[in-house]
Amino acid sequence: MFQRLLVPKVAASLGCKSFRNATIMSALPQARTYSIKADNASAQPLMDIDPKLLKVQRTESPKKLLPAKDLIFGKNFTDHMLTVEWSSKHGWYAPQITPYQNLSLDPATCVFHYAFECFEGLKAYKDKDGVARLFRPDKNMARMNTSAARIALPTFGSEAMVELIKKFVALEERFIPEERGYSLYLRPTMIGTQKTLGVGPPRSALLYMIASPVGPYYPTGFKAVSLSARSDIVRAWPGGCGDKKLGANYAPCIKPQQEAAEQGYQQNLWLFGEEGYVTEVGTMNVFFAWKTPDGKKELITAPLDGTILNGVTRDSILELAREKLTKEGWTISERKFTIGEVAKAADEGRLLEAFGAGTAAVVSPINKINWDGGIHGDARDIHVPLQEGKEAGPLAENFWKWMAERQYGDVESDWSVKVPKWTE
Amino acid sequence: MFQRLLVPKVAASLGCKSFRNATIMSALPQARTYSIKADNASAQPLMDIDPKLLKVQRTESPKKLLPAKDLIFGKNFTDHMLTVEWSSKHGWYAPQITPYQNLSLDPATCVFHYAFECFEGLKAYKDKDGVARLFRPDKNMARMNTSAARIALPTFGSEAMVELIKKFVALEERFIPEERGYSLYLRPTMIGTQKTLGVGPPRSALLYMIASPVGPYYPTGFKAVSLSARSDIVRAWPGGCGDKKLGANYAPCIKPQQEAAEQGYQQNLWLFGEEGYVTEVGTMNVFFAWKTPDGKKELITAPLDGTILNGVTRDSILELAREKLTKEGWTISERKFTIGEVAKAADEGRLLEAFGAGTAAVVSPINKINWDGGIHGDARDIHVPLQEGKEAGPLAENFWKWMAERQYGDVESDWSVKVPKWTE
Numbered sequence: 001m002f003q004r005l006l007v008p009k010v011a012a013s014l015g016c017k018s019f020r021n022a023t024i025m026s027a028l029p030q031a032r033t034y035s036i037k038a039d040n041a042s043a044q045p046l047m048d049i050d051p052k053l054l055k056v057q058r059t060e061s062p063k064k065l066l067p068a069k070d071l072i073f074g075k076n077f078t079d080h081m082l083t084v085e086w087s088s089k090h091g092w093y094a095p096q097i098t099p100y101q102n103l104s105l106d107p108a109t110c111v112f113h114y115a116f117e118c119f120e121g122l123k124a125y126k127d128k129d130g131v132a133r134l135f136r137p138d139k140n141m142a143r144m145n146t147s148a149a150r151i152a153l154p155t156f157g158s159e160a161m162v163e164l165i166k167k168f169v170a171l172e173e174r175f176i177p178e179e180r181g182y183s184l185y186l187r188p189t190m191i192g193t194q195k196t197l198g199v200g201p202p203r204s205a206l207l208y209m210i211a212s213p214v215g216p217y218y219p220t221g222f223k224a225v226s227l228s229a230r231s232d233i234v235r236a237w238p239g240g241c242g243d244k245k246l247g248a249n250y251a252p253c254i255k256p257q258q259e260a261a262e263q264g265y266q267q268n269l270w271l272f273g274e275e276g277y278v279t280e281v282g283t284m285n286v287f288f289a290w291k292t293p294d295g296k297k298e299l300i301t302a303p304l305d306g307t308i309l310n311g312v313t314r315d316s317i318l319e320l321a322r323e324k325l326t327k328e329g330w331t332i333s334e335r336k337f338t339i340g341e342v343a344k345a346a347d348e349g350r351l352l353e354a355f356g357a358g359t360a361a362v363v364s365p366i367n368k369i370n371w372d373g374g375i376h377g378d379a380r381d382i383h384v385p386l387q388e389g390k391e392a393g394p395l396a397e398n399f400w401k402w403m404a405e406r407q408y409g410d411v412e413s414d415w416s417v418k419v420p421k422w423t424e
Numbered sequence: 425m426f427q428r429l430l431v432p433k434v435a436a437s438l439g440c441k442s443f444r445n446a447t448i449m450s451a452l453p454q455a456r457t458y459s460i461k462a463d464n465a466s467a468q469p470l471m472d473i474d475p476k477l478l479k480v481q482r483t484e485s486p487k488k489l490l491p492a493k494d495l496i497f498g499k500n501f502t503d504h505m506l507t508v509e510w511s512s513k514h515g516w517y518a519p520q521i522t523p524y525q526n527l528s529l530d531p532a533t534c535v536f537h538y539a540f541e542c543f544e545g546l547k548a549y550k551d552k553d554g555v556a557r558l559f560r561p562d563k564n565m566a567r568m569n570t571s572a573a574r575i576a577l578p579t580f581g582s583e584a585m586v587e588l589i590k591k592f593v594a595l596e597e598r599f600i601p602e603e604r605g606y607s608l609y610l611r612p613t614m615i616g617t618q619k620t621l622g623v624g625p626p627r628s629a630l631l632y633m634i635a636s637p638v639g640p641y642y643p644t645g646f647k648a649v650s651l652s653a654r655s656d657i658v659r660a661w662p663g664g665c666g667d668k669k670l671g672a673n674y675a676p677c678i679k680p681q682q683e684a685a686e687q688g689y690q691q692n693l694w695l696f697g698e699e700g701y702v703t704e705v706g707t708m709n710v711f712f713a714w715k716t717p718d719g720k721k722e723l724i725t726a727p728l729d730g731t732i733l734n735g736v737t738r739d740s741i742l743e744l745a746r747e748k749l750t751k752e753g754w755t756i757s758e759r760k761f762t763i764g765e766v767a768k769a770a771d772e773g774r775l776l777e778a779f780g781a782g783t784a785a786v787v788s789p790i791n792k793i794n795w796d797g798g799i800h801g802d803a804r805d806i807h808v809p810l811q812e813g814k815e816a817g818p819l820a821e822n823f824w825k826w827m828a829e830r831q832y833g834d835v836e837s838d839w840s841v842k843v844p845k846w847t848e
Contacts, residue, residue: 105526196498240664
């Protein structure tokens with residue numbers, strides 16, 4: 001039998017009349033359906049996620065909002081969580097918004113043993129009119145589906161999930177700080193919940209979302225970071241899954257991160273292969289701006305070859321760069337390049353800027369890279385030029401500004417998705 | 425503050441007089457200690473796991489034993505579980521044996537997001553005198569420590585954990601089936617329990633062990649398996665963590681496994697590199713027996729180069745082979761070899777046997793490998809010879825016998841560790 005995952009006390013209450021927005025289960029057959037290969041041998045279509053079935057159980061003890069200055073990324077959460085359960089026989093069950101609460105899981109549950117887990121990170125912003133806005137949530141949901149499929153977790157209708165995210169954000173709107181630079185970080189997560197130790201595709205799963213109000217990554221302005229670039233630890237490889245947002249890609253990066261910190265560097269720059277291809281930085285994509293040996297301005301980032309994450313910020317920066325920089329003579333490139341080329345550009349005075357790009361910081365300027373020199377070379381520092389007294393170059397500053405304008409709705413764009421106010 | 429992970433109802437009972445083997449906390453300062461770099465800036469030694477502090481809360485509703493024929497790997501569990509909590513400020517807390525129960529975890533807990541999880545698999549056997557025996561548990565605990573350290577989870581005294589495993593097995597002895605070929609599968613697991621989303625080393629963790637009575641892998645005798653060897657999906661990479669028993673290594677292997685099954689093959693043979701180096705099979709190590717081109721008998725398996733798991737069964741088979749086969753003219757090799765060499769040996773009539781080696785099956789004979797031919801070659805089948813009407817070759821049969829003799833204590837060896845009977 002399908003088991004509820006929430007702790008018994010709350011789970012028992014999920015069918016009761018306290019739901020304010022409950023839709024009866026008889027509505028299920030009209031819901032959008034999809035098929036997957038699983039236990040469903042009769043090829044009956046499985047239920048997709050259906051926002052119309054959302055049930056809401058509001059908390060009876062709303063949290064007090066923290067002062068903006070006390071917000072720490074991913075430490076404090078809103079009143080509620082969104083959950084959608086799945087089984088290989090039925091598909092997706094009715095989505096639920098419940099009070100934020102613990103998950104109660106059998107110790108044999110497959111997420112604890114075989115890392116059946118993937119996640120997303122996106123933010124809700126409040127615009128000048130007090131309207132909540134999401135930034136390209138369709139991209140996150142599309143990526144989450146590719147992540148899930150790679151580890152035999154179920155996929156779902158991206159649009160349906162975006163609808164649910166909007167509902168959730170509308171309910172939690174008071175947690176989105178008004179202050180510019182602040183936002184509500186959303187963390188959709190999917191875990192396998194089958195409670196057996198056999199190594200196989202999970203026959204049950206839970207998609208859930210929690211949310212944490214966050215302050216600006218750089219509360220007092222940019223602060224450039226230094227990187228450690230090593231050849232002996234490899235984050236991802238062709239034929240692996242480094243391009244998916246899997247939990248599996250994160251835990252193995254902590255030890256190198258600690259070792260970098262012990263050496264005085266804030267992040268790792270992940271290289272690949274004897275050639276020393278530049279891939280990612282920490283948990284971000286990475287961009288370099290340089291003059292090519294023949295004097296042309298180029299903004300370059302690694303290509304989507306399966307070893308880097310397909311970042312939403314990366315994609316947005318590329319699109320903004322093509323719109324705004326090409327006409328100023330820049331070439332915008334997604335192609336392989338090596339740390340050796342970066343070092344040579346620095347030595348020859350051609351290196352202009354370097355920055356990471358991700359949801360948390362948007363852009364994160366880089367001022368120094370310690371490179372171990374590869375398999376045969378000597379360790380050295382690569383210095384990224386920064387104007388005296390500045391912590392970011394003009395490109396990083398512009399991208400940050402252009403992104404923020406769209407995130408906060410100062411500049412209207414298709415990327416910014418308004419969240420309708422909550423209605424019962 | 426440090427939070428109890430067990431569901432509130434039970435956690436609240438952990439300090440009460442129902443413990444039959446409780447040791448008071450004042451014994452803590454005498455316990456063995458160790459140091460790690462963490463929150464412990466004052467370099468106060470952190471507590472190691474101390475078996476003397478074990479607290480036992482017996483179940484009030486013992487389970488009925490299942491008939492041997494109904495035992496399915498990792499589906500049914502014993503009455504109790506072993507838990508040891510850790511914090512970066514204190515180290516390891518007093519170990520506990522409690523009734524088997526759900527874990528209650530905040531949805532932000534880092535194990536759900538970043539795969540802070542590692543595990544082990546070992547078995548307890550019942551010998552002809554009814555004495556429970558473990559097989560090389562020291563190897564499993566040593567490996568668990570290397571796995572934990574790789575993902576910034578805490579390490580522990582291996583001997584202390586072996587003591588706790590013995591206590592647990594003694595308490596659960598009735599779940600070890602008497603029948604030959606049956607055993608009690610033990611699953612030590614460690615998860616990060618910090619409940620924040622920042623990507624960093626967990627400041628709290630839980631080590632727990634559950635146990636599942638299991639039947640023989642081949643209830644009606646060996647059944648040789650067929651493999652799919654692909655070049656486009658890569659399990660592990662130098663500089664990665666394929667040699668650690670991390671959850672992260674498992675979820676990404678399911679989709680290739682499903683695709684192999686759809687093609688009619690039971691497992692994947694994991695290759696590496698353009699050369700097509702043979703690494704592992706499914707979740708086992710793999711051995712080939714062949715005659716070299718100059719006519720010498722060789723038993724060969726991949727070396728411990730960081731891309732394969734350091735299997736306890738692999739190690740045991742190598743040691744048995746060196747003891748028993750070298751004198752029969754066999755060369756026992758841990759070195760790199762390619763699927764192309766295997767294909768050539770098969771074509772030239774030199775391939776003798778192939779089998780996987782792991783805790784679940786001990787040995788798993790292979791009869792066919794479908795190889796995609798690498799980047800430039802054509803797909804083909806490699807047939808592993810088996811005598812008419814047989815499902816395993818003589819080497820596989822012998823290794824299985826030699827291993828079982830030691831696991832069940834028919835042949836005394838240092839590998840077999842007797843478990844003292846339970847005493848309060």
